[in-house]
Amino acid sequence: MDRAATDVPSGQAAAPASGPAAAPDPVRDDGAPAAGDAGEMARDTREAGAPGAPAQVPRPVRIALAGAVLAAGAAAALWITVVALTAGHGLDVSDEGYYLLSYRWWRVNMQTFTGAQYLYGPVFELVGYDITGLRLVRLLSVVGTHLAFGWAFMRWLRVRRPRAPATWLWEAAGVAVILACGGMVYSWLPLSPGYNDVSLLGALLAVAIVLRMATHADRTGRVPAWVPALFGPVVVAMLLAKWSSSAVTLAVVALAGLAAVAPLGWRQVLRVTAWALAGTVATVLLIQLLVVPLTTAVPEMLATNRLVAAGANSPAALLKLYARTTWDLVKVMVDGHFLVFLAAIVAVVLRGRAAIGAGVVAAVALSVSAWRVIVDGNYHGGTANLLRYPVGLSVTFAVVLLVAIAVLVDRRARGSALRVEGWRGWTILAAVALVPVTQAAGTGNPLYFMAINGFAAWAAIMLAILTGLETAPVIARVLTATVTAAAVLLSAVVAGDGLWAHPYRAAPRTMATAEVPGAPALSGIRLTPKQAADYAGLRRRLAPYLDPPGRAIMAYDEMAGIVLLLDGRPVGEAWYSAIAPDRTAAGVRKECSDGRGWWGTRSPVVILHRPITQVEIDALRSCGLDFATDYRLLAPPGETLGLQVYVPTDDVNGQ
Known part of the structure; x- marks a missing residue:
């Protein structure tokens, strides 16, 4: 997305020919040096020291x-x-x-x-x-x-x-x-x-x-x-x-x-x-x-x-x-x-x-x-x-x-x-x-x-x-x-x-000093110590549901990086727009055009930073999932970075 944070030698020029009446260099009517003397001069000046080149600079x-x-x-x-x-x-x-x-x-x-x-x-x-x-x-x-x-x-x-x-x-x-x-x-x-x-x-x-x-x-x-x-x-x-x-x-x-x-x-x-x-x-x-x-x-x-x-x-x-x-x-x-x-x-x-x-x-x-x-x-x-x-x-x-x-x-x-x-x-x-x-x-x-x-x-x-x-x-x-x-x-x-000092929606270089332990997708990337600890905690909470990698995860409202952190795979578009929920829902429905998704028995994990709406519930239903009976809250939002994390009710061990 190309959104802003508010969504937000000069060397001395060679002297011209002397005299006020000096004529400009001959040119063709298309503006390129004319054939003959001017054109030859242009070619001669391509490299210093070339045969026939002007005097030393x-x-x-x-x-x-x-x-x-x-x-x-x-x-x-x-x-x-x-x-x-x-x-x-x-x-x-x-x-x-x-x-x-x-x-x-x-x-x-x-x-x-x-x-x-x-x-x-x-x-x-x-x-x-x-x-x-x-x-x-x-x-x-x-x-x-x-x-x-x-x-x-x-x-x-x-x-x-x-x-x-x-x-x-x-x-x-x-x-x-x-x-x-x-x-x-x-x-x-x-x-x-x-x-x-x-x-x-x-x-x-x-x-x-x-x-x-x-x-x-x-x-x-x-x-x-x-x-x-x-x-x-x-x-x-x-x-x-x-x-x-x-x-x-x-x-x-x-x-x-x-x-x-x-x-x-x-x-x-x-x-x-x-x-x-x-x-x-x-x-x-x-x-x-x-x-x-x-x-x-x-x-x-x-x-x-x-x-x-x-x-x-x-x-x-x-x-x-x-x-x-x-x-x-x-x-x-x-x-x-x-x-x-x-x-x-x-x-x-x-x-x-x-x-x-x-x-x-x-x-x-x-x-x-x-x-x-x-x-x-x-x-x-x-x-x-x-x-x-x-x-x-x-x-x-x-x-x-x-x-x-x-x-x-x-x-x-x-x-x-x-x-x-x-x-x-x-x-x-x-x-x-x-x-x-x-x-x-x-x-x-x-x-x-x-x-x-x-x-x-x-x-x-x-x-x-x-x-x-x-x-x-x-x-x-x-x-x-x-x-x-x-x-x-x-x-x-x-x-x-x-x-x-002002990287795109990220902490300044001097503050980004800690890696996220146990997060292969972010290996070598340093965040603020608090961010690193928070992300590590979220991964620990969801660990039973993340093995093997590639679990279907729906992280609503522009949290694709969270899916990456969790080694997850998106359902529909990777971009879940915060201002166009219908677009996201359409992508989910398309993924489940036959009434079921590619994930088989490992139903998607659902993550939001707000209450779920009927738009998301209906999109899940198109995949054969009933939000009311098929999902449960993993933990109070205060324990999961303020996010509402829903996991399948039948995945007792995350499998």
Whole structure:
């Protein structure tokens, strides 16, 4: 579930050609470097020291770029280290519990609204159902995806920035910035990977493939077959995990992909499309043969999604929610950071002696905004701070966008790379900017709650702007570089703080110090001493009913983690919604479509933190169970964590 807690380097740019009448670099009408001198220059600058490459990069530029690599790399190392140190601490029994329980029984329990279990379930099984191991796999996937996206973006940007320093440090600095901002994936989501990870990481990988296609198209005039074929696994994974938002994301990516290869002609467009489709078909066949029969899994997912849709908000209601909450965010940004927005404009507009005033305004504005971020607590991560930390990060992105708009409007900056960008480049940049938003579509929370997790894509846009301001005033370039650096720092701090001090519905790292004895499913996971003792006590109470593992357990109102703790197996969906009891009941009835369940003579254990209702009683009856005569209360709720635990009356010894 993607619910909040409230449910809640800049290196010195190479100098432009001298003289006020210096012409911009020649470009084709699609914005890519023209064939001939400019195109050759772009290819020559791919690697420092290549034959025919420009003169050596000045030492100050190299030092600046190396400094940027080290600084951004340190920021990335900060949140990566925190992830590793917290991997074995804390557990949310609701959303994260649902993820883990569905992965544990991915082979047999197919009542699910998301196919994420067919992606992460085999991985969970491969690591021996070790939660810490699964979380570390998530870390590897997040780091790997952002490295791939960052490298693809910077190689594509290199073609469009022929005056960029001819050294690998330029690309490395950009990749480090993007990786550092990738920590925002950890700003508030559950500690274990879920369908939101697949949606976001898949979107970044899909855009990375488009960027590689565009780079090949510009440099060689042909896209290797393997590049579009990579769309297959990405597309299938995204649609399995979160089909609604992924369909929107893939539509945006498809338009960008078309723009990437359009100059090559329709024959190449069709060829690329065919390879993408071939990759998709091959992926589907592999999943069908090696993982799960999609002919069985997909119909089950569709049926469950129909139940979900019956109680979900309408598209119109969601759009109103997104518009209202986004406008609220904009108002907070303007109220607290108006001066820095003004500074972004005057930094471009004011020149000559007036530029001194622009510099003063920028310095004051940056100081005020930094003070507001600190005072308002906009550097704390976690669900408890979801209304605050997106403000500071959104301000950094907005400031850089304002600088870009001012440069595009100001004709005096016509030599800047931004002004000579063509429709292809803008289409691809638009896709990069949009995917954090499209992957968030469908959430019942404010849209920016989910979009901010994809801040690395917006950091890439900031890099494209920063590197395209060659003829903009120095103040504008310094302001943009400073704000971009601030975004890197803020991303790392928010991610690290969110994991260490405010993990998703779990105790802070310093408080989670005790393991749960006798709970194999939670082996290696540390909770607070009280939680560990309470969970151990519950297991002891139910011990006679839990051997052998895999007992049917119905834990109502979002307590999937309790089922996992007890080595149980869910009846119906693994997710028992607290706000849609009819949906849960429908899942139970479907499990008992023949009047009896899969459990044979070991009837389910029923767990609630409230009195049972007629909805649950009727669902049990559909399985041939009479709650009044077939169940008894195991112990007073005060002895079972305040939970009402009902066990079958005929299971005297728990068998």
